[in-house]
Amino acid sequence: MLNYIRAEFYKVLHRKYLYATQLVLLLCAGLLVAGWAFTNANGNHVDFATGGSLAVSLLGLGVYAPIVVGDMVFSDQYKFNTLKNEVSFGLPRARIYLGKLAVAAVAGVVMLLLTVGFYEGLCWLLLEPSAPGDAGQVLTIVGYCLLADLPQFLGMMALTNLIYFLIRSNTMGAFLAVGIMAVPPMVLDIMSLLTTVEGGLREALLTLNSWMPQNMVAGAYKVVGDWGFMAKSWVLGLVWMGVCTALGLWAFHKKEIN
Amino acid sequence: MTKPVLTLRGLTKYYGKTPAVRQVDLNLDQGQIYGLVGRNGAGKTTIIRMAAGQSHPDSGEMALFGARDPRGLEKARRRTGAMVEIPSFYPYLSARENLEYYRLQRGIPGREVVEEALSQVGLADTGKKRFKAFSLGMKQRLGLALALMNHPDFLLLDEPINGLDPEGIVEFRSILQALNRERGTTILISSHILSELSNVATCYGFLDRGEMLEEISAAALHDKCRSCLEVTVDNPGLAAAALERELQTRHFEVLPGGHIRVYDFLDQPQLVTGALARTGVAILAAEHRTANLEDYFLKLIGGEDRA
Numbered sequence: 001m002l003n004y005i006r007a008e009f010y011k012v013l014h015r016k017y018l019y020a021t022q023l024v025l026l027l028c029a030g031l032l033v034a035g036w037a038f039t040n041a042n043g044n045h046v047d048f049a050t051g052g053s054l055a056v057s058l059l060g061l062g063v064y065a066p067i068v069v070g071d072m073v074f075s076d077q078y079k080f081n082t083l084k085n086e087v088s089f090g091l092p093r094a095r096i097y098l099g100k101l102a103v104a105a106v107a108g109v110v111m112l113l114l115t116v117g118f119y120e121g122l123c124w125l126l127l128e129p130s131a132p133g134d135a136g137q138v139l140t141i142v143g144y145c146l147l148a149d150l151p152q153f154l155g156m157m158a159l160t161n162l163i164y165f166l167i168r169s170n171t172m173g174a175f176l177a178v179g180i181m182a183v184p185p186m187v188l189d190i191m192s193l194l195t196t197v198e199g200g201l202r203e204a205l206l207t208l209n210s211w212m213p214q215n216m217v218a219g220a221y222k223v224v225g226d227w228g229f230m231a232k233s234w235v236l237g238l239v240w241m242g243v244c245t246a247l248g249l250w251a252f253h254k255k256e257i258n
Numbered sequence: 259m260t261k262p263v264l265t266l267r268g269l270t271k272y273y274g275k276t277p278a279v280r281q282v283d284l285n286l287d288q289g290q291i292y293g294l295v296g297r298n299g300a301g302k303t304t305i306i307r308m309a310a311g312q313s314h315p316d317s318g319e320m321a322l323f324g325a326r327d328p329r330g331l332e333k334a335r336r337r338t339g340a341m342v343e344i345p346s347f348y349p350y351l352s353a354r355e356n357l358e359y360y361r362l363q364r365g366i367p368g369r370e371v372v373e374e375a376l377s378q379v380g381l382a383d384t385g386k387k388r389f390k391a392f393s394l395g396m397k398q399r400l401g402l403a404l405a406l407m408n409h410p411d412f413l414l415l416d417e418p419i420n421g422l423d424p425e426g427i428v429e430f431r432s433i434l435q436a437l438n439r440e441r442g443t444t445i446l447i448s449s450h451i452l453s454e455l456s457n458v459a460t461c462y463g464f465l466d467r468g469e470m471l472e473e474i475s476a477a478a479l480h481d482k483c484r485s486c487l488e489v490t491v492d493n494p495g496l497a498a499a500a501l502e503r504e505l506q507t508r509h510f511e512v513l514p515g516g517h518i519r520v521y522d523f524l525d526q527p528q529l530v531t532g533a534l535a536r537t538g539v540a541i542l543a544a545e546h547r548t549a550n551l552e553d554y555f556l557k558l559i560g561g562e563d564r565a
Contacts (some may be wrong), residue, residue, distance in 0.1 A: 003362060003363060003365040004363055006363075007359050007363035008363075010359055014350075014355055075348065080346055080347070081346035082347065082348060084312050084340075084342055084346060085346065085347075085360060086363065087310070087312050088310035088312055088335065088338070088340035088342065088414070089335060089336060089338075089360075089364055089408070090311065090334065090338070091332075091363070092329075092332055254314070256313050256314065257313070
């Protein structure tokens with residue numbers, strides 16, 4: 001497995017895709033902070049505590065990031081027909097599947113930490129300083145949210161890995177992944193709104209909706225320090241990971257490689 | 259005693275309701291170069307894909323280096339090199355980077371194996387040129403380099419000379435023959451270019467419509483494809499009787515269209531034509547023929563109209 005992971009990193013690190021994606025993320029973070037610094041120069045007042053803690057609201061986008069990172073690692077294997085080189089050498093299909101998932105997860109986490117770190121660093125450098133206690137509080141909020149959101153991101157990484165292994169076109173796969181991530185919370189939201197009777201079904205719909213990855217990520221900053229929420233997030237994320245990985249392994253074992 | 263490398267028993271594969279391979283038996287022993295012969299859609303690629311683990315048989319048994327269970331087959335495949343259909347690599351990597359990626363993935367020690375493999379197939383000087391800029395011939399060479407990189411005991415090659423120029427075909431043949439001779443590498447090779455196949459194969463399997471029609475050694479095939487005198491006459495029945503009576507031979511066969519193939523008296527054709535002329539048979543044509551692999555294959559599958 002280590003050889004497989006080494007090879008996947010070799011491939012990913014030899015692609016411009018990785019560097020371009022990371023650059024775009026850093027540029028976006030840089031532009032945002034530079035924008036605040038510019039408004040500060042014109043009379044606004046965004047300090048480090050305000051700007052830095054806003055990072056947690058941007059983490060919601062991280063749910064969709066696995067679509068890009070998964071694509072980067074899976075590398076259009078069906079389009080280029082390269083999976084046959086791996087299978088015909090006798091590499092176990094489980095190793096291929098889990099190896100790509102592991103590399104995508106590690107690459108995704110590193111990119112996330114780099115981006116958040118860069119953002120917080122820029123906020124520290126460019127925005128007005130806040131009270132010493134506030135700065136520590138920002139780091140606590142961001143740290144808690146990152147830790148609580150991580151299993152959700154990993155769950156979505158497992159989902160996109162499953163989709164990329166099942167669907168020949170990565171573009172179609174990406175659309176499907178967005179659909180699976182975005183549509184169920186909306187449907188549950190609408191259903192709960194239409195269910196006028198309090199309790200019972202409405203409660204169940206609302207609870208189910210709150211367990212959706214986007215909502216878990218969106219809710220983390222409201223409950224900073226709540227370790228019950230943290231545990232729930234990890235359990236849900238690991239369930240997503242476990243179910244998607246089991247399904248993907250089963251399907252990939254049966255798949256014909258053309 | 260030779261050891262079996264690949265053995266197939268009753269291997270069957272359907273694509274939907276269409277049978278791609280039906281009840282195929284195949285025996286490939288260590289050190290052999292096995293030529294898989296068949297028309298498009300005969301099932302050659304499907305057999306190679308199943309042997310390479312890319313496709314799952316619907317029924318039947320497969321043994322690779324004696325291993326039959328899925329895990330054993332996976333391990334056995336690490337002793338193989340495969341080149342199935344058009345070689346596929348990452349287009350944004352160079353030849354060297356592509357091979358390095360697979361070297362790392364397969365845990366092959368020593369970076370020098372990449373250079374060795376590239377030199378072996380004549381791609382050592384491709385530099386940073388990316389795979390997407392390669393010609394078909396270069397892609398074929400890189401595919402072969404990947405198949406050879408782990409010094410396999412068994413090579414699975416599906417139409418490997420497609421796209422190679424004449425010089426490349428000769429080089430390719432030399433590489434295969436050297437591997438077989440020096441390392442005892444067993445090779446399963448399919449090709450449409452039967453003349454080229456006949457230059458390397460030591461045994462053949464003839465496939466048609468997913469069925470194995472015949473397995474035969476090159477020596478036995480050579481014997482069957484022996485030289486003959488083909489005479490075209492107006493009355494084949496009378497001619498056959500004349501050959502038996504006048505020349506006391508039964509080493510001939512009567513073919514449709516008034517053709518008779520005589521396998522005796524090749525260095526004295528005048529004896530044959532003289533015997534026929536004395537019996538009053540009109541000789542329309544006479545020529546010395548040597549049947550080749552292509553003729554044999556066409557005859558086996560039922561005539562040129564089916565080829």
